[in-house]
Amino acid sequence: MSPAEASSNSIISVDCLEKTYRGGGLLRRSDVCALQGVSLHADAGQVFGLLGPNGAGKTTLIKVLLGVIGATGGKASLFGLPAGSSAARRRVGYLPESLRVDRHHTARSALSFYGKLNRLDSRTIARRSDELIDLVGLRGRDRESVKRFSKGMLQRLGLAQSLMHDPDLLILDEPTDGLDPVGRSEVRRIIEQLRDAGKTIFLNSHILHEVELICTHLAIMAKGKVLATGPISEMDGPLGPTATQIAVEIEFELPNETDHSEHSPVDSKHQLDRPAIIFQPAIEDSVVWVGEPLDVDNGRSRFRCRFLCEDRMAVDEIVDRLRGADGSLIRLVPHRQSLEETFMRLVQSQEQDNVA
Ligand SMILES: Nc1ncnc2c1ncn2[C@@H]1O[C@H](COP(=O)(O)OP(=O)(O)OP(=O)(O)O)[C@@H](O)[C@H]1O
Numbered sequence: 001m002s003p004a005e006a007s008s009n010s011i012i013s014v015d016c017l018e019k020t021y022r023g024g025g026l027l028r029r030s031d032v033c034a035l036q037g038v039s040l041h042a043d044a045g046q047v048f049g050l051l052g053p054n055g056a057g058k059t060t061l062i063k064v065l066l067g068v069i070g071a072t073g074g075k076a077s078l079f080g081l082p083a084g085s086s087a088a089r090r091r092v093g094y095l096p097e098s099l100r101v102d103r104h105h106t107a108r109s110a111l112s113f114y115g116k117l118n119r120l121d122s123r124t125i126a127r128r129s130d131e132l133i134d135l136v137g138l139r140g141r142d143r144e145s146v147k148r149f150s151k152g153m154l155q156r157l158g159l160a161q162s163l164m165h166d167p168d169l170l171i172l173d174e175p176t177d178g179l180d181p182v183g184r185s186e187v188r189r190i191i192e193q194l195r196d197a198g199k200t201i202f203l204n205s206h207i208l209h210e211v212e213l214i215c216t217h218l219a220i221m222a223k224g225k226v227l228a229t230g231p232i233s234e235m236d237g238p239l240g241p242t243a244t245q246i247a248v249e250i251e252f253e254l255p256n257e258t259d260h261s262e263h264s265p266v267d268s269k270h271q272l273d274r275p276a277i278i279f280q281p282a283i284e285d286s287v288v289w290v291g292e293p294l295d296v297d298n299g300r301s302r303f304r305c306r307f308l309c310e311d312r313m314a315v316d317e318i319v320d321r322l323r324g325a326d327g328s329l330i331r332l333v334p335h336r337q338s339l340e341e342t343f344m345r346l347v348q349s350q351e352q353d354n355v356a
Pocket residue numbers: 021032033034052053054055056057058059060061206
């Protein structure tokens with residue numbers, strides 16, 4: 001989305017953001033460009049996921065949003081206020097990747113401590129602590145030492161502390177990292193409740209499946225750049241990674257080259273190469289996946305292949321080539337790319353671009 005397209009109710013608005021960590025030395029060889037023209041927008045009520053491999057720049061972006069570090073270029077704002085300003089910061093709750101709660105605390109005393117840090121009065125602290133202890137499922141354990149808490153319970157307490165001042169936006173750094181499946185599902189349940197209560201949630205993760213389960217919107221980042229952003233429902237659709245590409249799955253039969261009348265064995269490796277030979281060079285590089293021959297019968301082999309086609313004409317060409325090779329089309333369906341496939345394709349093609 002271009003800055004001009006950003007909707008007026010953007011809670012987070014990031015445009016052409018740059019962050020270079022300066023290294024030593026006159027030639028600046030050790031400078032690290034952690035953010036390179038990052039643009040993204042998260043609207044009210046969204047659960048927005050920032051997904052990327054290690055070193056993508058996710059934590060750097062969060063630090064700029066919170067005002068912990070300054071950007072070296074571009075613009076970032078929260079609620080239309082400059083990121084890092086105290087007016088913006090007051091409306092944000094933050095859960096760092098590993099929140100350390102002093103071991104002498106109980107859940108209740110920890111919440112009281114964080115309430116005081118947020119300058120809340122004692123009545124508000126007592127009321128919010130009650131509400132949040134219920135929300136995060138710590139009722140009955142709230143006067144126990146946190147020393148006895150599991151990692152999942154500590155993370156839920158961390159969520160509660162980030163909510164003490166009732167912020168409109170929650171920024172969560174790897175909220176389910178290191179939790180067991182039960183802990184992850186409990187954190188997801190709380191995030192869903194917060195979303196239903198109208199909070200905007202911005203979270204950072206390298207766990208693709210978690211993002212898929214929790215988020216409504218997504219930005220895929222790698223090496224300081226946003227590779228794709230939009231509603232999650234559009235990230236794993238039938239289209240390829242660019243708007244015009246079409247991913248299709250085709251099931252078809254081809255006559256065997258081996259003469260079956262002589263009962264010669266069918267060489268499956270040889271058979272496997274056949275579709276690629278028939279479809280190339282016209283659609284070079286577009287055979288994404290070829291399965292083992294599914295069936296070999298009456299001198300014909302059945303295959304299932306996936307293709308990433310640049311446009312509809314490329315799909316027509318595949319069908320024409322199949323007919324030209326005396327093949328028959330059994331099934332042609334748009335292939336829904338999983339988020340994982342989209343993610344891997346984007347990250348790998350960026351790596352190839354960098355090598356070229
Ligand atoms: N204080 C710093 N000084 C120099 N380089 C840094 C600093 N902090 C981060 N970097 C570098 O900036 C790049 C982005 O790092 P960042 O921590 O933002 O990525 P990330 O996506 O959060 O990765 P991870 O999932 O591993 O935390 C990396 O190359 C990292 O080494």
